[in-house]
Amino acid sequence: MSNRLESKVIIVTGGTSGMGSAFARRAASEGATVLIGARDKERGESTAAEIARDGGKALFVPTDVTVEEEIAHLVDVAVTEFGGLHGAFNNAGGGNIQGTIRSTEASFWDRVIALNLTSVFYSLKHEIPAIIASGGGSVVNNASVVGVAGDPTAVAYSAAKHGVVGLTRSAALDAAKENVRVNALVTGLVNTPLWRGFSADNPEAASTLLGRQPTGRAADEAEIAAFAAFLLSDESPFINGAALAIDGALTAGY
Structure with missing residues (x-):
């Protein structure tokens, strides 16, 4: 494994499972100091401890990404404890996402938007100034294929992820001259615990999705995790403001 993230301090939200946990481990293995921001203290501390046992550097910071003050605290810990911030993988999101335009209640809409879009706004708002003060760096936001194409069965989630793509592009333009890059991942089906649980509970629906x-x-x-690490490294200096599909050609057919 290379050391291309050596000396970089990187935040990952939602870093206790799935893509976030995989990225935290990958970034640490490439030399980064990783701050894991998530709500689950037990899993967060366990993940950080496992990274340390493997020779990496990681710290868990209890964080509810829907609360701006907690995001601000996460960034502050990076700066005060490790001397700066050079990157972030804003990965937290998901939750219960199913709902059509006619079945979605306002309270459900608010929860999905808060977790999947407003959290990214809070993250960028506090991460970008800290990254600028540290000399520049990179941010990756985890969007989705339904951030570039609609989904009638998950309208709030799709709207939120479309918002993440737009927010990514706007932030990239805002900070480009200050040596900060901001990109979004357009992820498709990923073999996370969430997907495995969905597949077990809904085998027919999972089979249909895999069939597409x-x-x-x-x-x-x-x-x-490998692609996110590349985008957060100095090997991708001219990739900025992009919504990058890592979806096995799924959106190529839309």
């Missing part, structure tokens, strides 16, 4: 996937499989978490 040109590759016939879901991505491995490690594949997403």
